[in-house]
Amino acid sequence: MSVTLITGAANGLGWALARSCHARGDQLLLTDIDDTLLAQRVRELGDERVSAVAGDITDTQLQQRLLERCRERFGRLDLLINNAGITHRSPATRTDPAVFRKVMAVDYQAPVELSLAALPLLRQSQGRIVTIGSMAGWLPVLGRAGYCAAKGALSQFFEVLRAELSQDGIGLLLVYPSFLDTSIERHALGADGQPAGHARSTIGKVRGAEWMAEQILQADAAGRERLFPDRGSRLASLLWRIAPGFYYGQMSRRFAGELPH
Template identity: 60%
Template sequence: MSGNADTVTLITGAASGLGWALAQVAFQRGHRLILVDRDAEALADKSARLAATDPQRVTYHTLDLTDGPARDRLVDRIAARGRLDVLINNAGITHRSLAARTDPKVFHQVMAVDWEAPVALTLGCLPLLRDSGGCVINIGSMAGWMPVLGRAGYCSAKAALAQFFEVLRGEVADQGIDVLMVYPSFLATPIERNALGHDGGPAAHARSSVGRVRSAEWMAERVWDAFERGDKRLFPDRFTFLASLLWRLAPDLYHRLMRRRFATELDS
């Protein structure tokens, strides 16, 4: 489906980073927004900024998406309003820590936020999306396509997200529901600034990256353009996409280059 002034869009993780950029672009393109985030203060502030222009087009809900009952209440509230056209599963967390040193609770937390929550929210919203002929947009990562040192849990969660929604795509294709998988690489957003360390506290070392670090605004424009074209997948960064091909065609070479580029992770 393509967007118009009647499009009702739910965005998770909407109070900062890519989620906030997606909200601003969607608002500019006429969408009615339902914004969700666990940061109550930031969410209220960002929602008020948009509502100052048109209060009828913005509602918001403070929510921890890993809270199942709270998530169910959100779906009930949306159903009571009667419509949902686009669900954007954007909220996420990451970690920077070697797998062998990482407390399993960190992996559990990353999987809960990055895989379990978007899957459960989507399943709850499927009847609404079926009624509207809507679309699910998932913010995945190129880390789900290729290994990245120090991100074992994050890579696993994003790979699981991609596989689940590719299967779901085929299962709901005859029901009029579209799925857009978005695979960014490195973005200048709070997800990396707030990365977990091996013990669940803040990561102690700076992140490593390859290619150009893009802005959230750059990414948001491309996501909405892909949605309006009806794309199924978006690989916005050519350099990282080529790196993912290298991983598939020459995995040993990829590993050698990755260990060199991400040496900071091995020393952490």
């Protein structure tokens, strides 16, 4: 029976992943900053295979508590899913730098620190790491400068880490979703760090969390290294590389609502 640790597990994609992993028989350790909702999720799953530790994933003490719980409760860790994330919708020139620091801390620093701290357990089990990146880490999106930067850094770090772990028997899957119907966008920050006051702009089909969770677990089970689940985003990424001027024009029209007026 595999032991799976999921961050950002009380909402959206994290909760969809938790339900899917539970349905296939995994023992779960869930974490989320929303302690009330996290406790409710544990009750919904409703058996002794599920444990939870609430807190801010950027807190290194929480990260240590999570790994200690893995050792004490389950004696192992087979799969770490770095899912917790935050975004913003605000022009870079008008955004408080504290917003960029928060986005970078949650989306880049926390998964890096937790993954490195988890390596001893993952080496023992020859386990796997799944990290949720974004197509925003591959191509620029107006109004998301901090998010694009954080996801770009995340991608580069874990691509390098994969090579460094190649002799340790630890697998690593990087997931590059596009637009999902999850709480990360509903909780997006605005320029002042408060909830964003305008609706998001999107390109292509907005996918559901359950669909995305299924794609991720299938890719992980197959031992894949990267998952690009959205064809439209792959085409946009190619366009950005071969015709950046044209891409900028299309992006500027599609995301005009993100620009200051």
